[in-house]
Amino acid sequence: MSPATDPPKRRTFRGLPLEQRQRERHERFMEAGLALYGVRGYHGVTVRELCTEARLTERYFYESFKDREALFGEVYQRQVEQLRGRVLEVIRRHQPDPRAMARAGLETFFQGLREDPRCARILFVDVLSISPAMTEQSRQVTSGLSGFLLQFTQALYPQLKGSGLDPQIIATGLVGACINVAMHWVYDGFEQPVESVRDNCYALFEAMILSWSVKTSTAG
Template structure:
């Protein structure tokens, strides 16, 4: 007598426990949502479409997500988590010199979003356009700006007289500028090569990092 994958909540199947099977199915659904959202936009994502893409029955959707909005948020969180990890790794490995540090971080992040065009669309288009992502998107912006602020605190970038408020404001400015620069460049509205784009972004960051209203 064979044992089916759904024969019990705690019974292993082919050596894989129930919790791990559920986690795998959840990842399949997120990956399917990422494919649809990153290709055709958040508006194209439906529960049935995601299940077809994931090759899972519809009941497994509700095993992991209460509704479509939860899936969209999970997709955004997944891509943002990967992007932030790339950025933090680059900042951690980069030398203290401001120009080298900034260039390393920008090049790593640019490489991440260009390696898979779906990533850029999720991060810079759908996160701003999809109403379902507005709230979580705002929270993720705060997380990214915190990472940016940490880098901007270096005296070689911010200068010797910058205070915490300068750094906070400049981090917000850098995030906003970069979000729209990447959006335009990835969409092909700014027809320049990757090397020049990276160099321009580096210069934007370096200029914004020096802004100060402290008196």
């Protein structure tokens, strides 16, 4: 049917095969996305700016991503996985002391944001105002976080069940507390030392657990 234009034959260029060149371009756009989205937000950044930042052209942008939102989605997902991975790793390393695990996890979380404040904007601000699809993606991530927290505390304190409270709501609240503290910390330019932020958030966790065990021990 079509007049049969032979597809161009792939070949190496500057010593690199096609796949690697494509991966490198993809990677440069990812970095440009982090740099621009993370500072000016999703809606304030154009495709052209992303291309300039990546030192590539529009053609390659659409080679790697369906549209602007797709790039944001990938940047978002990568940030989530990087930070989550670091936190899980450090938690594992502090087993089995639950307090050390919680404190180290919190500290790693906050350290990650301080090392790269752009992460905070991408993870907690812009993702919510792009599209219903991105909002859903974000909600799944934070729900997963609450779920993990839930599992963690219930494994450590099995007596927490049956206190009349809703563990899911409590977990959602604690996650929200950390996020809000983190955001203010970031926007205030990291005034407080990371140890203070960590300890105060940990205090929220501990308070909740304490109160829980008190309630359940007096109730049971």
